[in-house]
Amino acid sequence: TILVLDFGSQYSHLITRRLREFNVYAEMLPCTQKIKELTWKPKGIILSGSPYSVFADDAPHVDLAVFDLNVPILGICYGMQEIAHINNTKVIRGDKREYGPALLQVEDKSCPLFKDVDHSKVWMSHHDKLSALPQGFKVVATSDNSPFAAMAHETKPIYGLQFHPEVTHSVKGKELLRNFALDICQANPNWSMENFIDTEISRIKKLVGPTAEVIGAVSGGVDSTVAAKLMARAIGDRFHAILVDNGVLRLNEAKMVKKNLTEGLGINLTVVDASEEFLSKLKGVTEPEKKRKVIGNTFIHVFERVANEIKPKDGDEIEFLLQGTLYPDVIESISFKGPSQTIKTHHNVGGLLENMKLKLIEPLRELFKDEVRALGELLGIPHDLVWRHPFPGPGLAIRILGEVTPSQVEIARKADHIYIEEIKKAGLYSQISQAFAALLPVKSVGVMGDERVYAQVIALRAIETTDFMTADWFIFDARFLKRVASRIVNEVDGISRVVYDITSKPPATVEWE
Numbered sequence: 001t002i003l004v005l006d007f008g009s010q011y012s013h014l015i016t017r018r019l020r021e022f023n024v025y026a027e028m029l030p031c032t033q034k035i036k037e038l039t040w041k042p043k044g045i046i047l048s049g050s051p052y053s054v055f056a057d058d059a060p061h062v063d064l065a066v067f068d069l070n071v072p073i074l075g076i077c078y079g080m081q082e083i084a085h086i087n088n089t090k091v092i093r094g095d096k097r098e099y100g101p102a103l104l105q106v107e108d109k110s111c112p113l114f115k116d117v118d119h120s121k122v123w124m125s126h127h128d129k130l131s132a133l134p135q136g137f138k139v140v141a142t143s144d145n146s147p148f149a150a151m152a153h154e155t156k157p158i159y160g161l162q163f164h165p166e167v168t169h170s171v172k173g174k175e176l177l178r179n180f181a182l183d184i185c186q187a188n189p190n191w192s193m194e195n196f197i198d199t200e201i202s203r204i205k206k207l208v209g210p211t212a213e214v215i216g217a218v219s220g221g222v223d224s225t226v227a228a229k230l231m232a233r234a235i236g237d238r239f240h241a242i243l244v245d246n247g248v249l250r251l252n253e254a255k256m257v258k259k260n261l262t263e264g265l266g267i268n269l270t271v272v273d274a275s276e277e278f279l280s281k282l283k284g285v286t287e288p289e290k291k292r293k294v295i296g297n298t299f300i301h302v303f304e305r306v307a308n309e310i311k312p313k314d315g316d317e318i319e320f321l322l323q324g325t326l327y328p329d330v331i332e333s334i335s336f337k338g339p340s341q342t343i344k345t346h347h348n349v350g351g352l353l354e355n356m357k358l359k360l361i362e363p364l365r366e367l368f369k370d371e372v373r374a375l376g377e378l379l380g381i382p383h384d385l386v387w388r389h390p391f392p393g394p395g396l397a398i399r400i401l402g403e404v405t406p407s408q409v410e411i412a413r414k415a416d417h418i419y420i421e422e423i424k425k426a427g428l429y430s431q432i433s434q435a436f437a438a439l440l441p442v443k444s445v446g447v448m449g450d451e452r453v454y455a456q457v458i459a460l461r462a463i464e465t466t467d468f469m470t471a472d473w474f475i476f477d478a479r480f481l482k483r484v485a486s487r488i489v490n491e492v493d494g495i496s497r498v499v500y501d502i503t504s505k506p507p508a509t510v511e512w513e
């Protein structure tokens with residue numbers, strides 16, 4: 001295992017990801033991790049980049065004990081500057097920022113880190129730089145702007161890179177990380193998704209023990225389904241999945257999830273219809289963040305009630321809560337500083353633990369979305385479910401602008417269903433990252449069969465993105481949009497007009513609320 005110490009760079013999580021691509025397992029911990037508290041010995045350590053300056057008063061610093069472990073160390077960007085700083089070399093603010101591609105000149109071809117890596121494009125993203133080479137180090141590579149683009153210690157396996165090998169824009173970045181992990185650290189390339197399933201199932205069995213029971217919420221999405229299937233494989237019916245129908249799910253969703261999970265996947269599932277409770281709490285609520293809060297709180301309330309009603313057969317206790325948390329969520333919560341500014345509070349079930357005294361199981365906490373999908377396929381989850389677009393926890397409530405009422409839900413549901421059905425028919429579903437219909441709280445005039453109508457507007461949204469942090473709107477063929485608009489206006493009562501949202505993110509967000 002390689003230890004990645006995270007100083008908060010936006011790219012940190014990519015490091016572990018890249019290492020897994022050549023089957024090396026890495027664990028990422030906050031940079032402030034005390035080495036003596038580690039329960040395992042890493043084969044090597046990577047210090048990540050950071051938005052900080054090493055010379056700033058509030059800059060995060062690494063536990064110096066990492067250098068006593070006598071294992072190879074690789075500093076990336078801030079990580080390299082941290083190595084210099086520790087070795088009494090001044091890091092200074094450069095005259096210009098260096099952001100974007102740079103051409104790397106390899107000066108020392110004998111350096112094992114640069115095996116099979118020659119002049120190539122790398123990705124720079126820094127403002128600070130080394131004022132000089134730290135004592136005992138030599139230059140291994142340069143770029144036009146960085147005389148110390150890469151450095152290595154003369155005798156010890158300590159390396160620094162000013163650029164980011166973990167991003168795909170660094171053409172030979174993966175080779176550099178591979179050289180470090182496999183050759184220099186001699187890490188075992190024994191990580192694979194099949195192994196992951198086996199080790200995760202035995203880890204779960206050991207953790208839960210022979211009698212304890214586990215509950216977990218499922219949503220019909222890929223993350224919670226994969227987590228639930230893994231759990232069912234590990235402990236069978238001692239895992240209790242709960243689907244809370246909050247009244248703002250998609251058309252026929254609860255039925256479909258029941259069928260897929262129970263019949264298809266053999267998961268022990270209880271469906272709770274709490275629509276009325278949710279919709280009555282949402283009465284009169286129009287503010288988006290308030291909707292999220294109401295739904296989040298009601299969810300916790302309903303879930304706890306149902307969990308208390310589930311009585312394991314032989315008097316066993318429910319001791320654990322399953323969550324389908326993915327790696328990017330974990331990073332945000334364990335980082336040494338709080339998460340970045342909240343644009344929208346995403347619905348989660350974090351509040352559950354405090355009231356229920358449950359211990360948390362998060363079998364997907366090491367994985368990225370595409371890895372979860374690969375795992376889902378291996379676990380035999382139907383392809384359509386594995387590749388489903390994401391759906392927000394607060395559901396249609398944040399796609400119905402203004403007050404959420406049963407009749408508004410019905411309109412939004414029908415329109416969305418038609419839109420997605422047409423997308424699938426046109427073979428476009430997998431090219432789009434997320435698509436949905438939003439119901440606007442305005443009325444517009446139309447004419448249908450000689451009659452004036454005064455009805456609401458549906459806005460169609462479809463985006464392409466890899467990380468949902470930025471997104472571009474999807475370019476449909478105009479004939480496709482024409483077909484969808486015509487179907488929605490004809491088939492959905494209460495709609496007289498359809499528009500297509502052509503805003504990217506930023507400045508707009510994906511959801512309308």
Ligand code: XMP
Pocket residue numbers: 292344345346347390391392393394434468505508509510511512513
């Ligand atoms: P935004 O609208 O923030 O959406 O650009 C980015 C992604 O997050 C989803 N989203 C949510 N998911 N609870 C969720 O579970 C929420 O409150 C929430 N708000 C947005 C959105 O669907 C998109 O995939």
